[in-house]
Amino acid sequence: MKEVARAAGVSHQTVSRYLRFEGAGLKEATRERVAAAVEELGYRPDPIARSMRTRRTGRLAVLLPGVGASGPGRTLVGAVAAARAAGYAAEVLSVGGGARERAERLAELAGSGQVEGVLSLAPTALGAAPPPPGEAAVVVSADYDDRMRGIGAPADGAPVADLVAGLAAGGHRRFLHVAGDQGFASARGRRRAYLEIVERLGLESHGVADGDWSAESGRAAVRDLPEGSGVTAVIAGNDVVAAGAVRGALERGWSVPGDISVTGWDDDPVAAYLSPALTTVAVDLERVGARAMERLIAAVHGREAEEPCEPLTRVVWRESTGPAPRVRRGGE
Amino acid sequence: MKEVARAAGVSHQTVSRYLRFEGAGLKEATRERVAAAVEELGYRPDPIARSMRTRRTGRLAVLLPGVGASGPGRTLVGAVAAARAAGYAAEVLSVGGGARERAERLAELAGSGQVEGVLSLAPTALGAAPPPPGEAAVVVSADYDDRMRGIGAPADGAPVADLVAGLAAGGHRRFLHVAGDQGFASARGRRRAYLEIVERLGLESHGVADGDWSAESGRAAVRDLPEGSGVTAVIAGNDVVAAGAVRGALERGWSVPGDISVTGWDDDPVAAYLSPALTTVAVDLERVGARAMERLIAAVHGREAEEPCEPLTRVVWRESTGPAPRVRRGGE
DNA sequence: GTTAACCTAGTGATCGTTCACAAAAGCCGT
DNA sequence: ACGGCTTTTGTGAACGATCACTAGGTTAAC
Numbered sequence: 001m002k003e004v005a006r007a008a009g010v011s012h013q014t015v016s017r018y019l020r021f022e023g024a025g026l027k028e029a030t031r032e033r034v035a036a037a038v039e040e041l042g043y044r045p046d047p048i049a050r051s052m053r054t055r056r057t058g059r060l061a062v063l064l065p066g067v068g069a070s071g072p073g074r075t076l077v078g079a080v081a082a083a084r085a086a087g088y089a090a091e092v093l094s095v096g097g098g099a100r101e102r103a104e105r106l107a108e109l110a111g112s113g114q115v116e117g118v119l120s121l122a123p124t125a126l127g128a129a130p131p132p133p134g135e136a137a138v139v140v141s142a143d144y145d146d147r148m149r150g151i152g153a154p155a156d157g158a159p160v161a162d163l164v165a166g167l168a169a170g171g172h173r174r175f176l177h178v179a180g181d182q183g184f185a186s187a188r189g190r191r192r193a194y195l196e197i198v199e200r201l202g203l204e205s206h207g208v209a210d211g212d213w214s215a216e217s218g219r220a221a222v223r224d225l226p227e228g229s230g231v232t233a234v235i236a237g238n239d240v241v242a243a244g245a246v247r248g249a250l251e252r253g254w255s256v257p258g259d260i261s262v263t264g265w266d267d268d269p270v271a272a273y274l275s276p277a278l279t280t281v282a283v284d285l286e287r288v289g290a291r292a293m294e295r296l297i298a299a300v301h302g303r304e305a306e307e308p309c310e311p312l313t314r315v316v317w318r319e320s321t322g323p324a325p326r327v328r329r330g331g332e
Numbered sequence: 333m334k335e336v337a338r339a340a341g342v343s344h345q346t347v348s349r350y351l352r353f354e355g356a357g358l359k360e361a362t363r364e365r366v367a368a369a370v371e372e373l374g375y376r377p378d379p380i381a382r383s384m385r386t387r388r389t390g391r392l393a394v395l396l397p398g399v400g401a402s403g404p405g406r407t408l409v410g411a412v413a414a415a416r417a418a419g420y421a422a423e424v425l426s427v428g429g430g431a432r433e434r435a436e437r438l439a440e441l442a443g444s445g446q447v448e449g450v451l452s453l454a455p456t457a458l459g460a461a462p463p464p465p466g467e468a469a470v471v472v473s474a475d476y477d478d479r480m481r482g483i484g485a486p487a488d489g490a491p492v493a494d495l496v497a498g499l500a501a502g503g504h505r506r507f508l509h510v511a512g513d514q515g516f517a518s519a520r521g522r523r524r525a526y527l528e529i530v531e532r533l534g535l536e537s538h539g540v541a542d543g544d545w546s547a548e549s550g551r552a553a554v555r556d557l558p559e560g561s562g563v564t565a566v567i568a569g570n571d572v573v574a575a576g577a578v579r580g581a582l583e584r585g586w587s588v589p590g591d592i593s594v595t596g597w598d599d600d601p602v603a604a605y606l607s608p609a610l611t612t613v614a615v616d617l618e619r620v621g622a623r624a625m626e627r628l629i630a631a632v633h634g635r636e637a638e639e640p641c642e643p644l645t646r647v648v649w650r651e652s653t654g655p656a657p658r659v660r661r662g663g664e
Numbered sequence: 665g666t667t668a669a670c671c672t673a674g675t676g677a678t679c680g681t682t683c684a685c686a687a688a689a690g691c692c693g694t
Numbered sequence: 695a696c697g698g699c700t701t702t703t704g705t706g707a708a709c710g711a712t713c714a715c716t717a718g719g720t721t722a723a724c
Contacts, residue, residue, distance in 0.1 A: 001710065011674045016712060027672065048383050049710035052679055057380065060415050060628060061447040063438060064404060064426040065454035072396060073405035077426040083392050084425065089446075092424040093416065094396040094409040106395060114421075115393040122397035215605040240602050247605040270572050273547040273579040274606065296392060333680060343704045348682060359702065381680035384709055667724085674717075682708085689702070694695100 001045070008037035019045050047114060062092070070268055072121055078289030079119060086297045091115060099125035099183055117300040119292055123183030159281040160193035160235065162315045163263050165201065167233045171324035172261065174204040174230040178221040178245060180213045180237030187213075187237055190265070194235055206231045211241055218244030222260075223252065232260055232324045239264035239271045239280055246274070246320060257322035267316060276319035284312045333377070340369035351377050379446060394424070402600055404453055410621030411451060418629045423447060431457035431515055449632040451624055455515035488521035491613040492567065493529040494647045495595050499565045503656035504593065506536040506562040510553040510577060512545045512569030519545075519569055522597070526567055538563045543573055550576025554592075555583065564592055564656045571596035571603045571612055578606070578652060589654035599648055608651035616644045 005012040014026070015034055023031040037043075051057050064077060076092070083090040093109075095102045103124045110118055164175065177194045180187035191208055198205045206229055211217030218234075218241035225231055234249075236242035242264030249260050256262055256276055264271055267282035291312075298305035337344040346358070347366055355363040369375075383389050396409060408424070415422040425441075427434045435456040442450055496507065509526045512519030523540055530537045538561055543549030550566075550573035557563055566581075568574035574596030581588050588594055588608055596603060599614035623644075630636060 012710095013675080013712085014673060017673090020712080025672075030673085046384075046710055048380060048389065049679095050712075051380050052384050052681090052710080053712040055679080057446065057448055058420055059423055059447045060420045060625070060632070061423045061425060061441055061450045062408065062411055062415075063434060063441075063450060063452040063454055063456070064408065064424055071402050071405055073403055073408070076394065076396065076405070076408075076424070079394055080424055080426045081428075083394075088390055088392045089423050090425070091391055091393045091421050092396055092408070092412055093393060093422070094412045096413075102395060109393055109395075114389065115391045116389055118393045118395060120395040122395055124395070215602055219605060240605075243602040243605045247607060247609075250607050268602075270547055270575040270600075270602065273551060273572075273575045275579060275582050277579075293392070293394075300392070344680095345682085345705080346703060349703090352682080357702075362702080378680055381709095382682075384680080384711090385682040387709080665724100667722100669720100669722085671720075672718085675715085676713105677715100678713080679711090680709105684707085685705085687702105687704070689700105691700080692698090694697100 001043070004034070004037045004041055004043050007041060008033040010034060044112070047112075059091075071266075074285035075121060075289035075292075078286030078291075079121070079293040080289075081286070082290035082293035083297070086294075088116075088297065090293075095122070099123050117296045119296045121289075121292075123181070123185070157189065157193040157196075158311070159265075159313045159315055160190055161197040163235060163279075163281070164194070164197045164203070164233075166315070166317065167261060167263075167321060167324075168201055168203060170261075170322065172203075172233040173324070174206055175233050175235060176206045176209065176221065176225065176229075176231045177235045178209045178211045178218050178237055178241050180211055180241065182210065184213075190235075190237060204230070211237055213238060213240060215240050215244030215247070217241055218246075219248035219251075221245065222248030233321070234260065234262045236262060236264050239266045239268040239278060242271075242278055242280070242320070243274060246276070246278075256320055259325055261321040261324075263321060272316075272318065274320075279318045279321040280316055282314045282316050287312050333375070336366070336369045336373055336375050339373060340365040342366060376444070391423075403598075406617035407453060407621035407624075410618030410623075411453070411625040412621075413618070414622035414625035415629070418626075420448075420629065422625075427454070431455050449628045451628045453621075453624075455513070455517070488518055488645075489525045489528075490643065491597075491645045491647055492522055492525035495567060495611075495613070496526070496529045496535070496565075497533065498647070498649065499593060499595075499653060499656075500533055500535060502593075502654065504535075504565040505656070506538055507565050507567060508538045508553065508557065508561075508563045509540045509567045510543045510550050510569055510573050511540050512543055512573065514542065516545075522567075522569060536562070543569055545570060545572060547572050547576030547579070549573055550578075551580035551583070553577060554580030565653070566592065566594045568594060568596050571598050571600040571610060574603075574610055574612070574652070575606060578608070578610075588652055591657055593653040593656075595653060604648075604650065606652075611650045611653040612648055614646045614648050619644050 001015055002012050005015045008015065010030060010033065014030065018026060018031060018034045023035070026034070047058070064080070080090045093105070095105050102120070102122060106118055106120060106124050109115060167175070175198060177191065179191045182188055182191070194208070195205070206225070209217070209221035211221065218236050222234065222245045234242075234245045236245050242262050245262045246256050249256050249262065254260050262278070264278045264280035265283070266285070267280045271278040271280050295305040333347050334344050337347045340347065342362060342365065346362065350358060350363060350366045355367070358366070379390070396412070412422045425437070427437050434452070434454055438450055438452060438456050441447060499507070507530060509523065511523045514520055514523070526540070527537070538557070541549070541553035543553065550568050554566065554577045566577050568577050574594050577594050578588050581592050581594065586592050594610070596610045596612035597615070598617070599612045603610040603612050
């Protein structure tokens with residue numbers, strides 16, 4: 001602050017006033033000089049020092065129930081708990097809008113000195129500069145990183161293979177994958193694993209339907225299946241998509257799993273209570289969140305994170321999958 | 333800190349050392365004197381001043397996708413956004429365990445001076461002392477408070493009445509309510525509203541099944557319905573419970589809504605894609621969270637919150653409800 | 665033309681803690 | 695009993711902002 005004051009040829013107090021009241025109560029000329037100096041030096045006030053003097057933290061806490069959430073909630077719960085275990089407070093921000101907007105907020109945050117690290121549970125378009133310039137905070141991206149290290153490989157690849165292999169053992173030959181939002185690493189991972197395993201087992205894929213994690217995307221994918229496509233099994237990006245796919249099948253008069261099998265992902269609390277109960281992949285989302293946070297903390301400390309490789313997922317076979325139907329063209 | 337030093341007859345630096353290294357490198361006698369003084373004065377170090385000197389914040393950020401969550405996630409997103417809009421940072425902690433444990437953490441937090449307010453999205457057993465002693469932080473409890481002011485009345489009472497009234501218009505006479513965890517104000521509110529409307533319209537209630545928001549509680553409630561109970565409509569605490577109730581009905585060979593109607597609550601992303609699609613109450617959870625946060629902020633500022641009374645809920649009629657079955661005893 | 669009133673800018677102290685360095689105290693062998 | 699060494703304690707400055715108060719410069723009214 002003193003530097004700014006010197007650069008503007010005024011006292012530190014004047015700078016303080018400029019910052020507090022946005023220039024109100026300053027002569028036009030002075031204000032401009034200060035503004036210029038601030039701009040010039042790229043100065044940003046330190047909120048901590050301010051808090052110290054004013055005794056106000058500008059911080060509110062939100063208490064979340066430890067259980068019962070689904071989706072991002074569960075991951076968040078795990079992440080928050082891990083942060084606390086390591087002596088950190090976790091500050092949450094939700095950012096609407098696109099990946100670009102999010103990347104902006106993230107960069108701003110990392111540079112603010114307010115936090116030591118940022119964990120993003122949402123895709124962020126910061127392709128170019130993975131490690132932000134230098135001093136401030138470390139950024140670790142969600143799910144798992146794209147180098148397929150970390151939680152990635154064990155957590156995401158295997159289950160798709162298990163699902164497809166299990167269905168193939170039931171006689172299924174032709175598959176459809178309804179992918180999730182490809183901005184998410186998990187969606188990309190599942191897609192890749194799907195293509196690989198179909199290839200490896202010599203099965204047929206009717207293709208990959210691009211989805212956005214929504215039930216509607218699942219329903220639409222099944223609705224748009226051409227008559228006689230030969231698809232007898234749908235691998236949905238998650239349980240919500242799977243519910244939509246089941247709905248789509250029923251609307252076409254197909255029975256699940258009689259005519260077509262459907263699999264989900266996440267083991268949503270309702271998955272077991274749908275009709276038919278959904279075959280899905282149970283994921284220990286709390287653990288996923290905790291592990292992501294642990295990686296962030298390791299990065300903040302300049303360490304490499306160790307990777308305990310116990311699996312976080314488990315395939316749960318339920319009623320929405322069954323043997324391939326006898327009649328229907330294709331297959332054997 | 334200086335006071336502690338004086339009380340212990342040592343220098344402030346010694347106290348600092350005691351706090352930083354937990355007494356390592358201090359003579360036994362000195363350590364005890366300092367410990368006693370700390371205890372005596374109820375002294376707690378100020379993390380902000382510490383941050384100021386050490387340049388470490390002990391704070392990590394978690395970026396959450398703005399949309400797509402369900403359950404507590406959506407409410408959280410709204411709350412966080414409202415906090416930010418008011419210039420606050422929202423710190424999230426999830427607390428497992430019971431309501432008592434949570435109340436403890438909450439009190440600790442409120443007294444720590446770390447935050448200016450605490451918003452609990454989970455039930456907390458702090459019956460006795462609603463406004464915590466004095467100086468530090470303000471606590472506002474979740475959902476809506478029990479004085480039925482605030483978000484409560486418009487958000488929770490009305491829809492149950494609409495649901496029951498709508499079903500009654502379809503000929504339903506005998507109802508069952510599967511309540512949510514009674515620790516939650518929202519569960520209590522729905523329960524109360526249910527009993528009121530049944531009474532008011534002169535209908536019959538088979539009773540209220542105590543649940544815990546789980547699908548299993550819904551399934552169990554329907555499974556345990558005695559043969560010939562006359563119940564033709566189930567008001568479930570939320571969509572998850574409703575899904576369980578539907579499942580339970582199907583398992584008994586009942587058709588939904590042919591033999592029994594079921595309603596949910598929350599308009600979960602999958603609700604519209606179940607079979608039958610679930611009649612439910614769409615709730616603007618982001619708004620609920622935002623409003624709770626606004627009330628907290630108003631309290632922090634010592635103001636009363638204004639209550640914009642636009643409704644946050646809307647009944648969505650879908651396939652899981654229909655006219656009462658003709659045959660079956662009871663009713664008319 | 666003087667004085668009061670107001671607006672703007674500057675000076676030094678202060679918030680509560682840790683850092684860097686210096687001083688005192690204890691332990692040892694000779 | 696006295697240097698040298700290690701362990702324990704004390705002193706003052708510093709972190710980066712705001713607060714309380716004071717000084718100078720304008721404006722306005724008498």
